[in-house]
Amino acid sequence: MPAKSSKTESDGFSAEERAAMKERAAELRAEGKKGAKKADGLQAALDSIAKMAPEDRALAERVHVxxxxxxxxxxxxxxxxxxxxxxxxxxxxxxxxxxxxxxSRYSTLEFQDAANLDDGDVWPVSYALQHWSPVVEQKLIELVKAAVS
Known part of the structure; x- marks a missing residue:
């Protein structure tokens, strides 16, 4: 039976997730200059998320994961x-x-030129996010998979 997480969907990062991210940042720094750059980028993203209002932070944390x-x-x-x-x-x-x-009225997930979402002559590149749910998570997974394909 898997260990229970110390969070609910709307609580943001669990203690386990925070510890894993810190460990990953340390691993990247240990890889040298390129790894340190990635670790710094990760830390900057996490710091940016930490500064958000609680509702935005909870969404941003789920998006990050x-x-x-x-x-x-x-x-x-x-x-x-x-x-x-x-x-x-x-x-x-x-x-x-x-x-x-x-x-703004809502947070957005915005895809840039490097995303592979092209679909004919017109396609969406920005998606409004108001609440996290399994349906939202599945949609984001599909979009991100397409964007990096």
């Missing part, structure tokens, strides 16, 4: 102060814009 689990080849970093995820060419594929950043 979903994106990094779905596309581990993407590197977390910040982009205009927002948590973002870049490909091997250091081009942003997807970013999370919290509602508090520009006093």
């Amino acid at each position: 979903t994106v990094t689990a779905t596309a581990p080849e993407l590197s977390p970093k910040t982009w205009y102060g927002m948590p973002a995820y870049a490909n091997a060419d250091d081009k942003i594929v997807v970013a999370f814009k919290n509602s508090g950043k520009f006093n």
Whole structure:
């Protein structure tokens, strides 16, 4: 039987998740200059998330977990102060814009030019996020998989 997590879906990162991220950052720093850059990007993204209002932070934390689990080849970093995820060419594929950043009605998940979401002559690149749910998580998994394909 798997160990129980010390969080619920809306609580944000569990203690176990926070510890795992710190361990991963230490591993990256130990890899040298390139690894240190990735670790710094991860820490910057986590710091950006930590500064958000509670509602935005809970969404951003779930987005972070979903994106990094779905596309581990993407590197977390910040982009205009927002948590973002870049490909091997250091081009942003997807970013999370919290509602508090520009006093918006909702947070958004925004895909950039490096994302492979092209579908004819018109396709969405920004998705509103108001509440986390299994349906939202599944949609994000599908979008991120397509974006990095």
